[in-house]
Amino acid sequence: MYEQHKELIWFVIGVFTYRALTAVLVYGHLANFVEKINHQCLTVLGIAAADLSLAREMKYKHLHKSSVSESDLAELQELDERVFANWKASVIGNFLMHFPKNYRFVIKYEDWDGAMKELDRVYKKDIKRRRA
Numbered sequence: 001m002y003e004q005h006k007e008l009i010w011f012v013i014g015v016f017t018y019r020a021l022t023a024v025l026v027y028g029h030l031a032n033f034v035e036k037i038n039h040q041c042l043t044v045l046g047i048a049a050a051d052l053s054l055a056r057e058m059k060y061k062h063l064h065k066s067s068v069s070e071s072d073l074a075e076l077q078e079l080d081e082r083v084f085a086n087w088k089a090s091v092i093g094n095f096l097m098h099f100p101k102n103y104r105f106v107i108k109y110e111d112w113d114g115a116m117k118e119l120d121r122v123y124k125k126d127i128k129r130r131r132a
Contacts (some may be wrong), residue, residue, distance in 0.1 A: 031103060042118060042119040052087075088112040089111070
């Protein structure tokens with residue numbers, strides 16, 4: 001019986017092999033794509049945080065030049081720092097919560113500081129790649 005259906009058996013084995021290899025390659029490409037999207041999102045978050053910090057510094061500079069007392073300015077800076085810390089925690093929390101479950105292995109951080117360390121690592125890797 002094996003001799004009669006030898007070609008059919010090899011065809012079916014070929015089909016299954018093709019499907020398995022294609023699935024592995026597609027999954028690998030999607031994981032690479034998701035990793036790049038993660039890096040781009042971290043870049044946007046880093047830029048947004050830097051812009052917010054710059055805006056806060058400009059605000060404090062102008063308030064210092066105006067008639068705002070030092071104690072009021074210090075109180076405002078403390079409040080802004082707490083709001084900024086809450087914003088950072090909220091952003092990373094929401095990002096992690098909405099990240100696709102099948103690709104969570106791409107994430108190498110749990111908080112803002114870890115995310116910014118990952119962003120630094122990506123920048124350094126990109127600089128090395130450009131120099132080579």
